[in-house]
Amino acid sequence: MRRTVALAFSGGLDTSVCVNWLQEKYDADVVTVTLDLGQRDDMGLIEKRSRLIGAKNHYTIDAKDEFLRDYVNPAIMANALYEGKYPLSTALGRPLIGKKLVEVAEREGADAVAHGCTGKGNDQVRIDVTVRAMNPKLQVIAPVREWNMSRDEEILYAQRKGIPIKPSKSIFSVDQNLWGRSAESGPLENPATEPPESAFEWTVAPEEAPDEPGYLEIEFREGIPSRVNGRSMEPLKLVSYVNQFAGSHGVGRIDHMEDRLVGIKSREVYECPAATAIIEAHRDLEKLVLTRHELNFKAQVEREWAWLVYSGLWLEPLRTALDRFISATQDRVTGSVRLKLYKGSMRVVGRASEYSIYDLGLATYGRGSKFDQMSAVGFIELWGLQSRVAASLNSRVEEKQEIGHPRTKAKAAE
Numbered sequence: 001m002r003r004t005v006a007l008a009f010s011g012g013l014d015t016s017v018c019v020n021w022l023q024e025k026y027d028a029d030v031v032t033v034t035l036d037l038g039q040r041d042d043m044g045l046i047e048k049r050s051r052l053i054g055a056k057n058h059y060t061i062d063a064k065d066e067f068l069r070d071y072v073n074p075a076i077m078a079n080a081l082y083e084g085k086y087p088l089s090t091a092l093g094r095p096l097i098g099k100k101l102v103e104v105a106e107r108e109g110a111d112a113v114a115h116g117c118t119g120k121g122n123d124q125v126r127i128d129v130t131v132r133a134m135n136p137k138l139q140v141i142a143p144v145r146e147w148n149m150s151r152d153e154e155i156l157y158a159q160r161k162g163i164p165i166k167p168s169k170s171i172f173s174v175d176q177n178l179w180g181r182s183a184e185s186g187p188l189e190n191p192a193t194e195p196p197e198s199a200f201e202w203t204v205a206p207e208e209a210p211d212e213p214g215y216l217e218i219e220f221r222e223g224i225p226s227r228v229n230g231r232s233m234e235p236l237k238l239v240s241y242v243n244q245f246a247g248s249h250g251v252g253r254i255d256h257m258e259d260r261l262v263g264i265k266s267r268e269v270y271e272c273p274a275a276t277a278i279i280e281a282h283r284d285l286e287k288l289v290l291t292r293h294e295l296n297f298k299a300q301v302e303r304e305w306a307w308l309v310y311s312g313l314w315l316e317p318l319r320t321a322l323d324r325f326i327s328a329t330q331d332r333v334t335g336s337v338r339l340k341l342y343k344g345s346m347r348v349v350g351r352a353s354e355y356s357i358y359d360l361g362l363a364t365y366g367r368g369s370k371f372d373q374m375s376a377v378g379f380i381e382l383w384g385l386q387s388r389v390a391a392s393l394n395s396r397v398e399e400k401q402e403i404g405h406p407r408t409k410a411k412a413a414e
Contacts, residue, residue, distance in 0.1 A: 002027055002028060002029050003026065003027065003028045003029070003110070003111055003112065004028060004029045004030075004031060004056070004105075004108055004109060004110040004111065004112075005022050005026065005028045005029070005030055005031070005110055005111075005112045005113065005114050005141060006031045006032075006033055006101050006104045006105040006108060006110045006112070006113045006114070007019065007022065007030050007031065007032050007033065007055075007113070007114040007115070007116075008033055008034075008035075008097050008101055008113070008114070008115040008116065008127070009032035009033060009034050009046070009050055009055070009058070009116075010034065010041075010046070010116065011034070011041070011045070011046040011049050011050070011166060012116070012166060013151070013154055013155070013158070013165060013166065014116035014144050014154065015032075015115075015116040016049070016053055016158065016163055016164075016165070016166065017143075017154050017157055017158050017161075017163060018030075018114060018116050018143045018144070019032065019050070019053045019054055019055055019163075020053065020054065020161050020163055021143045021147065021157075022114060022141065022143060023054065025143075026112075026141065028112070029056040030054070030055050030056060030114075031055065031056055031057045031058070031059070031104060031105075031108050031110065032050040032055040032057075032058045032059070033058075033059045033061065033097075033100060033101055033104050034046050034047070034050075034058070034059070034060050034061070035061050035063045035093075035096065035097055035100055036060065036061065036062045036063060036064055037063055037064060037067050037093050037096070037177035037178060038064050038067070038176075038177050038178025038179075038236070039175075039176045039177050039178075040176065043060045046060070047060055049164070049166065052164065053163055053164070057108065059100075059104050061100055063096055063100065064178060064236055065235075065236065066096065067092070067093065067096055067177065067178065067179075068178065068235050068236060068239065069235070070096075071092040071093070071095070071096060072092060072178070072179050072239075073223075073224055073235075074323055074326070075087070075088055075092055075179075075309070076223065076224065076225070076278055076279060076282055077223040077224070077282070077326050077327065077329075077330050077333075078301070078302050078305045078306065078322075078323075078326050079279050079282060079283045079286075079302050080279070080302065080305060080306045080309065081279065081302075081306060082258070082306045082307070082309075082310040083256070083258060083259065085254055085256045086254065086256055086258060086268065086270060086310075087179065087180055087270075087272045087275035087276065087279060088179075088306060088309050088310060089176075089177060089179040089180025089181070089182065089270065089272055089275060090123070090175050090177070090180070090182055091122065091126060091309050091310050091312075092177075092179060092309065093177045093179075094123050094126035094127050094130070094312070095126055095127075095130045095312075095314035095315070097115075097127060098113075098126065098127040098128075098129075098130030098131045098134070099130060099134065101113040101115075101127070101131060102130075102131055102134045102135050102138065105135070105138055106135065110138070111137075111138065111139060112138060112139035112140070112141050113131055113138055113139075113140055113141070114140070114141040114142065114143060115127050115140075115142060116142075116143070116144055117142055117144065117145070118144050118145060119142070119144070119145040119148075119262075120260075120262060120264060121260065121262070122260055122261045122262070122310065122311070122312065124142055124145060125261055125262075125311065125312035126312035126314070127140070127312075128140045128142070128312075129312045129313065129314075129315070130312070130314060130315060133315045134315070170198070171185070171186040171187075171198075172184060172185055172186050172188065172198075172199055173185045178236070178239055178240070178243075178274075179239070179272065179274070179275050180270055180271065180272035180275055181201065181202055181270065181271040181272070182268060182269065182270050182271075183195075183199045183200075183269045183270075183271075184266075184268065184269070188267060188269050189267065190267075191257060191267040195255060195269050199269055200253065200271055201271065202243065202247045202252065202271040202273060203246075203247040203250055203251070203252050203253050203271050203273060204247065204248060204249075204250050205250060206250035206253075206343045206344025206345075207250075207343065208250070209248065209249045209250040209342070209343045209344065210248070210249065210343075213249075213340050213341060213342040214245065214248070214249050214340075214341045214342070215229075215338060215339065215340055215341070215349075216228065216229065216242065216245060216246065216277060216281075216338070216339040216341065217229050217230065217336055217337070217338045217339075218242070218277070218278060218281040218336065218337055218339070219335070219336040220281070220282060220285055220333055220334060220335060220336070220337075221334050222330050222331060222333060222334055223282065223327075223329075223330030223333040224330075225238055225239075225242075225278055225281075225282075226238075227336075228241055228242060228245075239274045239278075240274075242273065242274040242277050242278060243273045243274035244273075245273075245341075246273035246274060246276065246277045246341060246346070247271070247273040249341035249342065249343065249344070249346075250343055250344035251273055251276060251277065251341050251344060251345070251346045252271050252272050252273030252274070252275070252276045252277070253269075253270075253271060253344070254268075254269070254270040254271070254272060254276070255267075255268075255269055256268045256269075256270065261310070261311045261312065276346070277339055277341075277346065280339065280346065280348065281337035281339055281348065282333070282337075284337050284348045284351055285333055285335050285336075285337050285351055285353060286298070286329075286333055288335065288351050288352075288353050288356050288357065288358060289332045289333055289334075289335065289353050289355045289356060289357060290329060290332070290333075290357075291357065294329055298325075298326070298329055301322050301325055301326060302326075304318070304322060305319060305322050305323075305326070308322075332353075332355035333355075334353060334354065334355060335351065335352050335353025335354065335355065335356070336351065336352055336353070337350070337351045338350035338351065
């Protein structure tokens with residue numbers, strides 16, 4: 001009896017070859033699964049291609065709302081930037097793909113799932129770990145990892161097997177969803193080479209951006225963006241609007257030397273206009289409404305959260321525990337932040353919230369100040385108490401060390 005394998009299918013060269021390879025190598029019927037995460041692909045053409053290649057069945061799953069609600073929104077609240085730069089766009093999508101693969105496999109009675117990830121990248125870990133955590137009985141097959149073919153060898157294999165090759169005008173390997181776009185390979189593999197304009201699609205070159213600055217006023221409700229420039233929008237439309245607006249001003253390009261989970265240093269080029277703008281605005285609003293102690297501790301949580309997601313541990317209990325802490329900090333993160341965008345640059349120029357901890361009466365240097373400056377004397381006395389005592393003790397220790405130093409003894413002997 002032939003087995004059934006559920007394959008994550010993009011319609012590109014790798015996954016197209018995977019269909020035939022799984023049929024041949026594993027004597028399997030292949031069910032293909034494609035998630036719409038806002039990557040702007042023609043889902044109808046992908047399904048048609050899957051059936052043409054020989055898949056037994058195909059699932060097209062519109063997961064945009066779920067992706068935004070359950071994956072992107074928590075990332076916004078966590079100000080999630082891996083190594084301070086990458087908004088985790090691809091990393092956030094992989095556990096959702098793994099989840100849907102498991103659901104389809106269970107529906108189809110499959111005993112295995114498969115994907116087109118290579119053995120060099122992070123995505124293999126993200127999908128493998130998710131699948132095995134959700135259903136340990138499922139085998140995970142990674143044909144590209146197993147066959148170790150070069151791209152040229154894949155093309156020859158496809159030609160021998162009569163697999164139609166999807167034409168591509170790009171020399172880059174591209175992955176995208178509603179939260180960002182990544183480009184790899186070709187000239188980008190040399191970290192000293194400036195990315196050519198052909199690597200970008202979502203952002204205009206900064207020097208070609210409008211000569212007048214643009215303004216984005218993003219309003220948040222309990223940590224989640226809800227309005228832009230005074231207009232209420234559905235979540236997907238809001239992200240799309242910010243993506244287009246920021247990208248039109250050249251904002252959102254990221255050129256990043258990244259540490260992959262597998263230990264390889266990798267030059268990564270991303271376009272994340274919406275993610276860049278929304279996270280910057282969210283972080284600034286938090287500075288207005290959260291205490292110093294909340295902000296300092298949350299920064300540590302954010303780094304750990306981003307690392308767990310990047311490294312494929314979406315289902316790790318620690319991440320869900322961190323989510324509970326992050327969620328608890330968002331009760332007061334309601335208000336608006338104004339961003340000024342100009343030829344690739346972006347900066348916050350204003351913020352407001354009914355929960356603002358900023359008190360003009362305390363902060364002003366004008367006559368209306370209600371801060372008693374003499375209270376600072378007692379504060380300084382106590383604040384520096386231990387430092388002063390320690391400094392005095394250190395001076396005595398240094399004197400003793402200097403007396404016992406060989407050079408000091410030699411001089412004394414003279």
